[in-house]
Amino acid sequence: xxxxxxxxxxxxxxxxxxxxxxxxxxxxxxxxxxxxxxxxxxxxxxxxxxxxxxxxxxxxxxxxxxxxxxxxxxxxxxxxxxxxxxxxxxxxxxxxxxxxxxxxxxxxxxxxxxxxxxxxxxxxxxxxxxxxxxxxxxxxxxxxxxxxxxxxxxxxxxxxxxxxxxxxxxxxxxxxxxxxxxxxxxxxxxxxxxxxxxxxxxxxxxxxxxxxxxxxxxxxxxxxxxxxxxxxxxxxxxxxxxxxxxxxxxxxxxxxxxxxxxxxxxxxxxxxxxxxxxxxxxxxxxxxxxxxxxxxxxxxxxxxxxxxxxxxxxxxxxxxxxxxxxxxxxxxxxxxxxxxxxxxxxxxxxxxxxxxxxx
Amino acid sequence: xxxxxxxxxxxxxxxxxxxxxxxxxxxxxxxxxxxxxxxxxxxxxxxxxxxxxxxxxxxxxxxxxxxxxxxxxxxxxxxxxxxxxxxxxxxxxxxxxxxxxxxxxxxxxxxxxxxxxxxxxxxxxxxxxxxxxxxxxxxxxxxxxxxxxxxxxxxxxxxxxxxxxxxxxxxxxxxxxxxxxxxxxxxxxxxxxxxxxxxxxxxxxxxxxxxxxxxxxxxxxxxxxxxxxxxxxxxxxxxxxxxxxxxxxxxxxxxxxxxxxxxxxxxxxxxxxxxxxxxxxxxxxxxxxxxxxxxxxxxxxxxxxxxxxxxxxxxxxxxxxxxxxx
Ligand SMILES: Cc1ncc(C[n+]2csc(CCOP(=O)(O)OP(=O)(O)O)c2C)c(N)n1
Ligand SMILES: [Mg+2]
Numbered sequence: 236x237x238x239x240x241x242x243x244x245x246x247x248x249x250x251x252x253x254x255x256x257x258x259x260x261x262x263x264x265x266x267x268x269x270x271x272x273x274x275x276x277x278x279x280x281x282x283x284x285x286x287x288x289x290x291x292x293x294x295x296x297x298x299x300x301x302x303x304x305x306x307x308x309x310x311x312x313x314x315x316x317x318x319x320x321x322x323x324x325x326x327x328x329x330x331x332x333x334x335x336x337x338x339x340x341x342x343x344x345x346x347x348x349x350x351x352x353x354x355x356x357x358x359x360x361x362x363x364x365x366x367x368x369x370x371x372x373x374x375x376x377x378x379x380x381x382x383x384x385x386x387x388x389x390x391x392x393x394x395x396x397x398x399x400x401x402x403x404x405x406x407x408x409x410x411x412x413x414x415x416x417x418x419x420x421x422x423x424x425x426x427x428x429x430x431x432x433x434x435x436x437x438x439x440x441x442x443x444x445x446x447x448x449x450x451x452x453x454x455x456x457x458x459x460x461x462x463x464x465x466x467x468x469x470x471x472x473x474x475x476x477x478x479x480x481x482x483x484x485x486x487x488x489x490x491x492x493x494x495x496x497x498x499x500x501x502x503x504x505x506x507x508x509x510x511x512x513x514x515x516x517x518x519x520x521x522x523x524x525x526x527x528x529x530x531x532x533x534x535x536x537x538x539x540x541x542x543x544x545x546x547x548x549x550x551x552x553x554x555x556x557x558x559x560x561x562x563x564x565x566x567x568x569x570x571x572x573x574x575x576x577x578x579x580x581x582x583x584x585x586x587x588x589x590x591x592x593x594x
Numbered sequence: 595x596x597x598x599x600x601x602x603x604x605x606x607x608x609x610x611x612x613x614x615x616x617x618x619x620x621x622x623x624x625x626x627x628x629x630x631x632x633x634x635x636x637x638x639x640x641x642x643x644x645x646x647x648x649x650x651x652x653x654x655x656x657x658x659x660x661x662x663x664x665x666x667x668x669x670x671x672x673x674x675x676x677x678x679x680x681x682x683x684x685x686x687x688x689x690x691x692x693x694x695x696x697x698x699x700x701x702x703x704x705x706x707x708x709x710x711x712x713x714x715x716x717x718x719x720x721x722x723x724x725x726x727x728x729x730x731x732x733x734x735x736x737x738x739x740x741x742x743x744x745x746x747x748x749x750x751x752x753x754x755x756x757x758x759x760x761x762x763x764x765x766x767x768x769x770x771x772x773x774x775x776x777x778x779x780x781x782x783x784x785x786x787x788x789x790x791x792x793x794x795x796x797x798x799x800x801x802x803x804x805x806x807x808x809x810x811x812x813x814x815x816x817x818x819x820x821x822x823x824x825x826x827x828x829x830x831x832x833x834x835x836x837x838x839x840x841x842x843x844x845x846x847x848x849x850x851x852x853x854x855x856x857x858x859x860x861x862x863x864x865x866x867x868x869x870x871x872x873x874x875x876x877x878x879x880x881x882x883x884x885x886x887x888x889x890x891x892x893x894x895x896x897x898x899x900x901x902x903x904x905x906x907x908x909x910x911x912x913x914x915x916x917x918x919x920x
Contacts, residue, residue: 399645427657588738
């Protein structure tokens with residue numbers, strides 16, 4: 236097993252989310268014909284913009300008390316979820332942390348099912364029992380929505396184990412924050428995944444902070460992808476604001492997992508444009524406004540939009556039409572959630588145990 | 595009927611269930627090549643191969659999580675902890691993931707898996723290797739907790755645990771592996787959640803589970819010579835607990851002593867006593883007493899260890915006290 240040493244990788248490794256000049260990035264793994272390219276890029280833009288608009292309205296709904304508890308927004312990181320999930324097959328699996336709205340939308344969970352869940356209503360994806368941090372949908376291979384930092388990483392290895400056990404060629408993409416790499420579960424899982432050659436993609440969304448702790452204040456290694464060396468695992472660092480760079484890396488890692496059953500560690504450099512959760516101020520005590528503004532220049536959606544405009548694939552009217560359509564869909568999800576009943580009290584004691592056996 | 599050890603009974607259960615259902619696999623430290631730290635998995639690697647009998651690194655949190663992930667997508671893992679003492683490192687997966695998954699997902703993902711291994715103190719293993727975990731685990735909704743005392747129960751209950759579609763914590767007695775008992779050749783499964791009267795009596799009920807059932811039975815034998823007729827009720831499962839069986843027995847004898855291996859505070863016995871005071875208040879002729887480990891970590895020195903553990907003399911003393919004989 237060895238690391239990928241293409242020039243592409245070195246180029247990606249030198250990029251950071253904060254690279255000031257907002258040039259849209261060169262690499263393009265788009266489809267072959269211009270029409271196909273246009274369709275694909277529109278699809279990616281749609282996926283990312285839906286996440287953005289959904290989260291903006293989520294913040295609003297939180298502020299007026301429709302949503303409670305811990306609620307972590309994904310704004311700024313949309314190229315990561317879309318980049319990976321757009322390359323998956325329906326029978327692949329996705330697992331993530333409490334910051335899960337973006338991945339759930341990218342995977343095709345409906346805004347209605349998610350918004351109703353955030354509202355704690357019966358039509359939510361888990362009937363109002365999970366809330367923001369615990370979105371699940373078995374039919375989509377969306378395995379949650381986990382609240383304990385690092386806890387879902389061994390679970391991802393277990394899904395990889397089950398794929399191998401059955402001789403399948405699916406993959407599991409496991410998203411995590413960069414702070415999780417300092418947790419024992421991360422290392423235990425990576426060691427087993429590498430040892431047993433499991434088809435797992437471990438995707439670190441390095442948004443620079445774990446709550447208020449900057450990565451340099453928590454990790455002995457700042458280039459986190461290098462931790463993959465401990466497990467002789469293929470590894471890459473990727474510019475997470477450029478959806479095409481993300482897709483390039485994802486494509487390589489998925490191919491490795493599918494055809495060689497080899498795991499990959501990917502460090503995706505991104506940035507969260509909001510506070511850690513709804514109870515954290517946007518810039519907070521741990522980062523400066525200037526830093527935030529610097530990163531805002533590389534908004535993944537603006538970069539993609541600029542690229543599409545330059546390619547002649549998107550007009551102002553196209554953008555407005557897409558944005559209006561998405562805003563209407565999100566508004567519909569809010570109306571739907573408002574009208575969805577609270578879970579019945581009988582639900583309280585349901586699903587503690589099942590009463591079935593394999594007999 | 596063949597007489598076999600508790601260890602062999604468990605081995606038979608594993609073998610039969612793995613042969614019956616190819617979604618069942620065994621994973622843990624030293625389960626395969628070494629044939630099990632306590633030889634419970636002897637021969638299974640040879641029979642089922644390395645994909646189904648899997649040696650892991652020493653990574654309890656990690657492989658417990660691997661079990662959870664495999665269960666999420668339809669396999670039926672048996673996760674062996676070399677002992678439950680080490681399972682403490684895996685409790686996040688047992689409690690936060692396995693126990694809560696069904697509820698958190700409104701029934702989308704159940705966890706058909708077993709966490710198993712030896713539990714409780716052996717001999718002179720000192721503080722970190724000598725403790726009984728059932729009260730910790732029994733606290734958690736979403737888990738079942740099984741603590742078999744005999745080879746017959748061990749086999750029938752392990753088969754039930756493997757077939758159960760819920761996460762089952764299966765606590766074997768480290769000191770019970772070599773004990774022997776009758777185990778029929780024909781297949782049987784014992785339902786989880788049912789206690790069993792191991793000895794009938796009408797003066798006092800000894801309520802126990804796991805290794806301490808043997809202590810309770812020995813105490814009952816000794817007391818019988820003095821004309822005291824003890825009923826010994828083996829809970830077999832501490833979650834869910836068979837409240838009906840407890841109630842029926844205590845309403846008959848009007849007195850009870852709970853014997854358990856763990857510590858007193860918030861122990862299994864505390865829960866038993868709570869049920870008894872609710873269901874048998876008007877039937878009681880004496881306060882219910884408890885026999886348990888002293889409220890200190892387990893010491894190494896032989897004499898101190900003996901003094902720390904619940905045993906037959908302590909049980910006899912408690913019985914005499916509830917009978918107002920001393
Ligand atoms: C084991 C554990 N410890 C602490 C927490 C509280 N907590 C929730 S999120 C978080 C920061 C995690 O940061 P990171 O992994 O970088 O993910 P991000 O929030 O940036 O997406 C902390 C400390 C937790 N949920 N789990
Ligand atoms: Mg972070």
